[in-house]
Structure formats: C-alpha cells, structure tokens
Amino acid sequence: MTNMAISVTGLRRSYGDQLVLDGIDLEVPEGTVFSLLGPNGAGKTTMVQILSTLIGADAGEVRVGGHDVAAEPDRVRAAIGVTGQFSAVDDLLTGAENLRLMADLNHLPRVEGRRRVAELLERFGLDEAAGKVAVLYSGGMRRRLDLAMSLIGDPRVIFLDEPTTGLDPRSRRDMWQIVRDLAGRGVTIFLTTQYLEEADQLADRIALLDHGRLVAEGSPAELKRLVPGGHVELRFADEQALAAAAAVLGVAPDEESLVLKVPGDGHVRTLKALLDRLDAEAVEVDGLSVHTPDLDDVFLAVTA
Incomplete structure (x- = not known):
C-alpha cells in the first residue's frame, strides 16, 4: 500500500x-x-x-x-x-x-x-x-x-x-x-x-x-488523451508500401513524404492492433511516431 x-x-x-x-x-x-x-x-x-x-x-x-x-x-x-x-x-x-x-x-x-x-x-x-x-x-x-x-x-x-x-x-x-x-x-x-x-x-x-x-x-499522458487530435504517423520506404497501407487502413496518404497519418490515442494496444492489420497484409512499416495533444491543448479544453 x-x-x-x-x-x-x-x-x-x-x-x-x-x-x-x-x-x-x-x-x-x-x-x-x-x-x-x-x-x-x-x-x-x-x-x-x-x-x-x-x-x-x-x-x-x-x-x-x-x-x-x-x-x-x-x-x-x-x-x-x-x-x-x-x-x-x-x-x-x-x-x-x-x-x-x-x-x-x-x-x-x-x-x-x-x-x-x-x-x-x-x-x-x-x-x-x-x-x-x-x-x-x-x-x-x-x-x-x-x-x-x-x-x-x-x-x-x-x-x-x-x-x-x-x-x-x-x-x-x-x-x-x-x-x-x-x-x-x-x-x-x-x-x-x-x-x-x-x-x-x-x-x-x-x-x-x-x-x-x-x-x-x-499523469501527463492520461491528460493529453482527454482531448482529440492524436494520431500515429507511419513512414514507409516507398510509394508501393504507402499505397498498400493506405488501402488497408482507408486513410489518404501523403505521397511526397511517404507518411500516413492514422487517427489514434497512442495506447500500446491500439498501436499493436494497427501494426497487426498491416502485418496481416504483408505491408512493412519503415518507422512510426505517436503524436498526442500537449498540455496547452488540455489546459484550454478543460478550463473555462
């Protein structure tokens, strides 16, 4: 205790x-x-x-x-x-x-x-x-x-x-x-x-x-999840992988940067499910980063 x-x-x-x-x-x-x-x-x-x-x-x-x-x-x-x-x-x-x-x-x-x-x-x-x-x-x-x-x-x-x-x-x-x-x-x-x-x-x-x-x-992470706007950025090695992932996830790709922005809360469980969907279709992800709202967003959202 x-x-x-x-x-x-x-x-x-x-x-x-x-x-x-x-x-x-x-x-x-x-x-x-x-x-x-x-x-x-x-x-x-x-x-x-x-x-x-x-x-x-x-x-x-x-x-x-x-x-x-x-x-x-x-x-x-x-x-x-x-x-x-x-x-x-x-x-x-x-x-x-x-x-x-x-x-x-x-x-x-x-x-x-x-x-x-x-x-x-x-x-x-x-x-x-x-x-x-x-x-x-x-x-x-x-x-x-x-x-x-x-x-x-x-x-x-x-x-x-x-x-x-x-x-x-x-x-x-x-x-x-x-x-x-x-x-x-x-x-x-x-x-x-x-x-x-x-x-x-x-x-x-x-x-x-x-x-x-x-x-x-x-916690800071818990508070940031209180407001919308979080997403996961998936990066791919080439346009073919990017297009395949976009088709699987139903998200419009950014072809210039080879990045796919997928709405998400950043939870480990959510990330695992996302990667499992791509893995099941043999789509390889080159890298990823999680983006969540910061405390400024939380402060403005919950205070009058």
Whole structure:
C-alpha cells in the first residue's frame, strides 16, 4: 500500500463572499512530483498556503506528512519545506549567512548546521558565491539559494510555488534537474507552475484547478488523451508500401513524404492492433511516431 505524503478531503476556503476552493479532494503519494495547474486566481497559492499551515481552511480534512494540518501544525512544519513565489532571501546577508540563519531557526546543533550549510552550497552550485551578499546574485542563483534554505531541515515534503517564474531557460532547466534529484532521493514535491512544459517534464501526476474545483487529474499522458487530435504517423520506404497501407487502413496518404497519418490515442494496444492489420497484409512499416495533444491543448479544453 502506497503511503500518502499529502491527503486532502473536502477542502473549502473562502475570502468573504468569494469561494476560492470548493470541495477539493486529492492524494499525493510519497516520493512523487505532483503539479497543480490552473489559470491566475484559480486558488493554487491558497492551496499551498493551507497545506503549509500558513492559513487555515474553512472546512475539510488535510494531512501532510501523516499529520493533521489543523491539529498538528508544528509537526507539519517540521516535515515540510516551502519555496514561495517571492524569494525569502535576505539581500543584506551572504549566501552562507542566509543558510546559517535558517539552520539556527531550525534549531540544528552548530556542527550539524554548518555541515548542512556546506553540503547545500555545494549541491546547488553556490559554494564559490557563498561569501557574496545575495543582492549580487542572479535570478537563478537567488532561486537556488531560496530552495536550499527550504531544505536546511531535510524536509520530506517540499512545496514549490511557481519556482521558475522569471528565470531564463538555462536557469529553469537547472531548477528542473534539482527537482528531479530531490524526487530521486524520495522527497515529495508539490509544484504549482504557469509553465505547462515544466509540469509535463517533471510531474508524475497533474491536477488542473479552475474556479476552485479540480476539473481534471492524471499523469501527463492520461491528460493529453482527454482531448482529440492524436494520431500515429507511419513512414514507409516507398510509394508501393504507402499505397498498400493506405488501402488497408482507408486513410489518404501523403505521397511526397511517404507518411500516413492514422487517427489514434497512442495506447500500446491500439498501436499493436494497427501494426497487426498491416502485418496481416504483408505491408512493412519503415518507422512510426505517436503524436498526442500537449498540455496547452488540455489546459484550454478543460478550463473555462
């Protein structure tokens, strides 16, 4: 049985007359990357704030790291790390001083705290800049330092609220690798992002939030199959094979590129059946590729 790092049942939250979260149910297994997507104002940040004990819920049950968020907030805080939309870095302190401050706030013994600071500076590629004040750091360096600060207490669950906003492509990919490394160590990542490619690259499961409700949930591949437009491209070595396949499958060929586009969902079973039909007629396929809608298509299709 898989242990759940995060479990949410019937979560509701309002600000005055505005209902922000309307009966949310979700589960995040330990050691996975879970991404929450949604339009601006959908309630993503409010969700992170509730899960990380920063604000309370109006109704529902929320457990993080095996602890009830409402009844055991201190235990939840001891089990999590949070990197918000806005950096918690102190610009007047050096990178090493920022980390040492977090070690002290986490009540780590001095020797253990200094060892942990040195380890994180090296892991995040900040050891050479450790003595520089943070105001001199680039955007990517600040985000790495911010995430390193949230890891000082060795949390088992980390909340990343739009962690790569404003970063250049190289810094964004550096952050992706850090997230993959953390998940590889068994850390659970709860990620909110506006970059759909980021969720596609990193997440084991994705949920889409719209107007306070979860409107879709699944793996990236499962979500892409929710919208039409998928097809299989079959490539052939010559026009004779192309024409034979077109006759068998009843699909118009592209004679210039020797490609046949066959509508399909990309399932292994569907592909096998397709190839079996061609094999039965002795039609040889030179190559194939599966094309499915991307997360942008899914996002536009399921959000209002």
